[in-house]
Amino acid sequence: MPRRRTLMFLLGTWPTATAQRVRRTFVSAASSVWLAVAVSVAGSFEAVAAPCSGRGVELQVLGSGGPELEDKRASTSYLVWQDGRARILLDSGGGSAVRFGESGAHVTQLDAIFFTHLHIDHSADFAALIKSSYFEQRDRELPVYGPTGSADFPSTQQFVADLFDRHRGAYRYLANFLQGGEGGYVLRAHDVVLRAREVRTLYRADGVTAAATRVVHGGVPALGWRISVGGKSIAFSGDGNGDNGNLELLAKNADIFVAHNAVPEGETGAARQLHMPPSVIARIAQAADVRQIVLSHRMLRTLGRESETLAVIARGYSGPVTFADDLDCFR
Ligand SMILES: [Zn+2]
Numbered sequence: 001m002p003r004r005r006t007l008m009f010l011l012g013t014w015p016t017a018t019a020q021r022v023r024r025t026f027v028s029a030a031s032s033v034w035l036a037v038a039v040s041v042a043g044s045f046e047a048v049a050a051p052c053s054g055r056g057v058e059l060q061v062l063g064s065g066g067p068e069l070e071d072k073r074a075s076t077s078y079l080v081w082q083d084g085r086a087r088i089l090l091d092s093g094g095g096s097a098v099r100f101g102e103s104g105a106h107v108t109q110l111d112a113i114f115f116t117h118l119h120i121d122h123s124a125d126f127a128a129l130i131k132s133s134y135f136e137q138r139d140r141e142l143p144v145y146g147p148t149g150s151a152d153f154p155s156t157q158q159f160v161a162d163l164f165d166r167h168r169g170a171y172r173y174l175a176n177f178l179q180g181g182e183g184g185y186v187l188r189a190h191d192v193v194l195r196a197r198e199v200r201t202l203y204r205a206d207g208v209t210a211a212a213t214r215v216v217h218g219g220v221p222a223l224g225w226r227i228s229v230g231g232k233s234i235a236f237s238g239d240g241n242g243d244n245g246n247l248e249l250l251a252k253n254a255d256i257f258v259a260h261n262a263v264p265e266g267e268t269g270a271a272r273q274l275h276m277p278p279s280v281i282a283r284i285a286q287a288a289d290v291r292q293i294v295l296s297h298r299m300l301r302t303l304g305r306e307s308e309t310l311a312v313i314a315r316g317y318s319g320p321v322t323f324a325d326d327l328d329c330f331r
Pocket of ligand 1: 066076297
């Protein structure tokens with residue numbers, strides 16, 4: 001069963017929007033096919049996502065893409081479900097609000113929202129989610145946690161105020177979401193301030209624990225998160241170059257390590273300063289001894305290079321690896 005998608009991959013029937021591009025790559029490069037076979041047999045193998053079952057703790061990928069619209073994927077967003085209830089939303093990139101609706105989740109169900117950072121591909125649909133919830137019957141506070149600010153970025157508190165503050169917010173007509181009152185519950189924003197090398201629990205309520213650590217994403221204030229609920233832990237790399245040693249601590253023994261596949265192996269320059277290549281993903285996953293890797297934040301520069309990515313990861317990590325598509329579920 002874990003090999004099913006690998007086999008479909010090789011047979012050219014991989015059911016994704018990128019199937020044709022991937023298939024062309026494989027047909028034209030027979031050696032890549034044999035490389036994928038070798039990877040499946042010898043090291044990391046590509047595992048399979050499944051629909052959400054509504055039982056136990058499940059990770060659903062709402063957005064598996066990066067900022068490029070040409071990838072035909074929603075930008076970054078994840079839901080953590082427990083027994084069919086959407087408990088935690090992590091990031092809300094462009095397009096992900098539609099996927100949120102498609103997933104069957106409701107904002108009323110959410111305990112909290114966490115942001116890794118405030119780039120557009122991680123935050124653009126936040127206001128759309130909040131507006132949608134106007135038509136739900138949520139009456140409890142909704143905590144929102146994210147990074148502190150910098151010269152180029154608002155803090156998370158400022159970001160929420162930039163949207164909904166009664167006087168200066170772009171969507172000031174929805175100011176009741178900061179104040180409560182008619183049509184609005186209270187959005188409570190929190191800035192996460194951490195030392196350079198620290199993993200700290202920042203949220204603990206009703207059986208959910210969330211810890212964060214700083215990751216290096218150029219000069220962008222950025223976090224990795226670990227959500228623990230129901231005896232399961234899911235670590236999210238967020239966007240980062242993987243070089244500061246924090247993700248190894250954050251992801252220690254995680255059931256799922258969601259790693260962002262934004263650059264191929266060998267990438268140099270600014271892109272490498274911002275993102276971790278497959279060999280770094282493997283190194284972190286192996287050091288943290290995670291149970292599986294889910295690769296998301298797939299971009300045009302990594303789509304179509306799945307076999308190469310698997311081969312590189314297999315050299316450093318021996319567990320299962322899955323390429324995420326929108327709405328895939330993992331447990
Ligand atoms: Zn991103």
